[in-house]
Amino acid sequence: MKDILTTISQGKRIDDDDFLYLAEHADLHQLGFLANTIRRRKHPGAAVTYVIDRNINYTDVCISGCTFCAFYKKPEEGGGHLLSFDELEAKIVETKALGGTQVLLQGGLHPDLGIGYYEDLVRFIHDRDIHVHGFSPPEIHHFAAVSGISTAEVLDRLVQAGLGSIPGGGAEILSNRVRGLTSPNKCNADEWIKVMEEAHGKGLRTTATMMFGHVEKFSERLEHLRRLRCLQDKTGGFTAFICWPFQPDNTRLGLDRTNARTGGHEYLKMLALSRIYLDNFDNIQASWVTQGPKIAQVSLFFGANDFGSTMIEENVVAAAGVSFKLQEKEIRRLVEDAGFEPRQRRMDYTLV
């Protein structure tokens, strides 16, 4: 332990064995102190950032059928929804009225829509003068397959249409064993990394996420973080990392009682471990959407330096039985109450 503490206090990188040792032997306080030391080193000022945006889910129709998801509708069962451009327009107007700077655009893997639809969608939003943070790697991968073109071409065409950056969703756990169990129809771990590498190569910034606390082994969480850290060494394209635990309500995976809801303790521990391991990531976001305002605020001392988004609208986590709502005013109060200064930012972490 002493060696690991020295490594961290010297600002050096911990290796995989150190990570596993910390996970096994460090208590919540030690992890908090270590993560907070690193966070303070990277962000010596008092600012805690957040973004004003809205999640727009253009469709819930999805052929992926992931067992951890409560949001999707299978195409053949009907009842799925595809957002009209009129509805989209109204959502954008509302977002901008609330001081929003971007929309986070994500949807299911729709079987019948080709690249042309997504180009139109991005162009429509971009034309309304708001940043499009859209399409996780599984979607990019799917668009390529449906349209019979490469993921690189998909990215080029979407950028041409106005795509500004890519959210890090659909990563779950970047282990092919885990994905085989929970999301066999989704792009695998290598493909997820490949899309991100291509995107970074084209100058698109992206985030990275992790959804833990289901069927993965602890070593697979490490595998996930290792893949992210390696790619970040190569490209430097990730702006932030966000992790949260699996939310079991209304999901097939949640039917198995052993997959119970992860508590606040384990979340803070994983957040701190991520902050310690991902030394080449500038920003770590708190997940108030899954953890609620109290734990999210506390996470500012366990590695997080960003409060994420106001999420004027959120549907995916809400479908899994959790629906916290936080307005900008409340985010600012929580940040101030913890002794920090709230600052609105854009996707690329420049301040508004």
Place this chain on the structure above:
Amino acid sequence: MKKYIEEAGFGHILEKVNAGQRLSRADGLQLYNSHDVLSLGYMANIVRNRINGDNTYFIYNQHVNYSNICTNLCKFCAFGKEKGAEQAYEMSVEDVKEKVRRRLDEPITEIHMVGGIHPDLPFQYYVDILRGIKEVRPEVHIQAFTCVEIAHFAELAGKPVEATLETLKDAGLGSIPGGGAEVFSPRIRQITCEKKLPGAEWLEISKIAHQYGLHTNATMLYGHIESYDERLEHLDALRNAQDETNGFLAFIPLAFHPKNTGMSEISSTTGVDDLKNMAVARLMLDNFPHIKAYWIMLGQKLAQVALSFGADDMDGTVKEEVITHMAGAETEQTVGSHTLIRLIREAGRTPFERDTLYNIIQRP
């Protein structure tokens, strides 16, 4: 860790904590004024581990609120209603018995029962509901009636507090919960609960109960208009009383819930405030055996994290919580013991099912 805490300016407090010395109110104020929850939690955890090790307690209990009709109508309360008000209710002795009867198939060991200061129910009613519960469930421990209610009953009975407690004990009262303490400061009581029993009398009744062999708990309702100084005055008064009688079992910090109260313009407490308050309580109340993280008020996630910030008890299954939920609590109204056990284990602690007096019933 030590270096971090020294750099945060808490070196002298850490020394006292490690030496088992009592913290001063000035120490307490320095802790409250800090945003450094990590240092506070680390030090509180030292005290927690010294007193309770990894042991973390929960209880299988049921709440019964016999009536919400109340003449005090404290500003911070969403539960109390005037007689005749639309939402006002009172249970008959038979209603109370029925409530207990309905859960006879569950392994409940404690009935937690409190109510408002009712304008015209006679003293005999309170004796009868205790007896009624014991008739239905003879082996159950009844923790009932805050010191505020006890003072009211003594008036009703026209007897001293000792004699009143004697009658209640004969009827089945096992111990007294910690409610009604709010914040002892006369300034705060003047503004928020003018008609309520003054803080000094609340403490006096607790001490009489202790001398009489009844254990009690203590609470503090924080996060409204009280200052840190007033919180410390409150903790100090409890610590002094405990030095005298040693009858308090647990301290339970209660986070103010503003919705539907006369103080609804105030914001809810934050996670940082909740954890700070938990840690300071554990550090100041060095003579209290237990600090409770009441999950109904904190939420399950934060209550679990509080186990590393001084708390060693998660309360219990709490069937049908009403008081906090009328003030907008978004937590569940009950929780299965398996969930509590899981939360405690996930936090790296050892769960124990306890009875009201902290005797261990089983290690699951």
